[in-house]
Amino acid sequence: MSTVDEVQQAVMERMLRGELTPGTWLRQDDLAAQLGVSKIPVREALHRLAASDLLRFENNRGVVVPMLTAEDAAETYGLRLAIEPELLRRAVPNLTIVHLAEAEMALAASELKGASVPEANWAFHAALYGAAGWKRGMAMVQSLHAAVAPYVALYTQGLGGAATSDDEHQRILQACRDGDAERACSLLEVHLREAAAALDHVFTEDTDAGTR
Amino acid sequence: MSTVDEVQQAVMERMLRGELTPGTWLRQDDLAAQLGVSKIPVREALHRLAASDLLRFENNRGVVVPMLTAEDAAETYGLRLAIEPELLRRAVPNLTIVHLAEAEMALAASELKGASVPEANWAFHAALYGAAGWKRGMAMVQSLHAAVAPYVALYTQGLGGAATSDDEHQRILQACRDGDAERACSLLEVHLREAAAALDHVFTEDTDAGTR
């Protein structure tokens, strides 16, 4: 694996965990020193992430985690609704015990204290979608998850919003076990719509947490 | 506009035109000299394109335009079918005379001799989708167009396959003028399915053009 890939993966993990809050400036020298490499592979990795709008290069100012507007979040979930059901539909016939076990593990991991909800969320969805064998689609969906991860972390920490989400995950998983692709897709669509609505509250509520 | 952005745009244009045939090795020094910059912004731009799998960095060997398998092409059109109707559906209510004129211009441009069919194709679709205001979705769809561009160029050069495609474009445009989003989406889906089938012939036919 290339140096660039390692840096990219390291930063991506932090994004999926929602650790990199919007508005944060990523200093390249720090990242380079932290990972024991030079600036150049760091910049190349950041450019890769910037290609999916996960980061933004501002002229002579550096790399920043962009703040999402309510419309951005709506777009993200609109795209998830467009892509993920299609991925799941194609995945279900190919699901093996390994995929299902991975998904179960992700659900279990999300229960643990100190676990990152958006990261576990992605792990669960990725375990199922992986069976579709759509590499490009996976990368797209991963970037969508990463884009909203800090906001998802926000509203799942605030209240027990993860509980209902977890229940929906369980039902989706059961439909997958049954090999019922259409039911799984329907459940997934409802799941995404609810998540979109919940996230929208973060932006429209009185709290300015989403815009800060 | 940054140096990296200029390089990225230059290479992306060549990709959308289908000029960069799969299997081609992009030599960084050549590109740098050609654009009058150094290797580093070139590499950063290439990394941006590699993030969407439009290019591939191979270890210590350089950057290559990846060859698509039949499955890759099917995935690309599967994703286009998932995303583009959604984009069009959201675009139609916002369409202005400007968007429609842009789309008409793209159709006219595709008729000209020496014009790049995939590039005009993208210009047409982009003109319409732009009204949706979905920046991320646009970037995704653009990368999908770029990925198959050389193959589209292949089968449109071979025969007058562009004629039927052009007719479908006209009908989609008319539905957009009428503000009939659902009809436009239905026509788009048919259009994409036909294009996918046509492209599939490139891979499954006796000619090895797709695998060379």
Add this chain to the structure above:
DNA sequence: CATTTCGCGATTGTATACGATTATGGAATC
């Protein structure tokens, strides 16, 4: 004559270095 091995050339990948731009703190002025 085929095959393997060695060495050279070419290209990449990374580090170091430097000019340019921006942010920040303090001093001067109103």
Add this chain to the structure above:
DNA sequence: GATTCCATAATCGTATACAATCGCGAAATG
């Protein structure tokens, strides 16, 4: 005392330079 201006420090973006890797060809060997 507040504000503006300037100088300094810090960071970025790009160019240059160098080490590492890969491929290809020639030579040697069976």
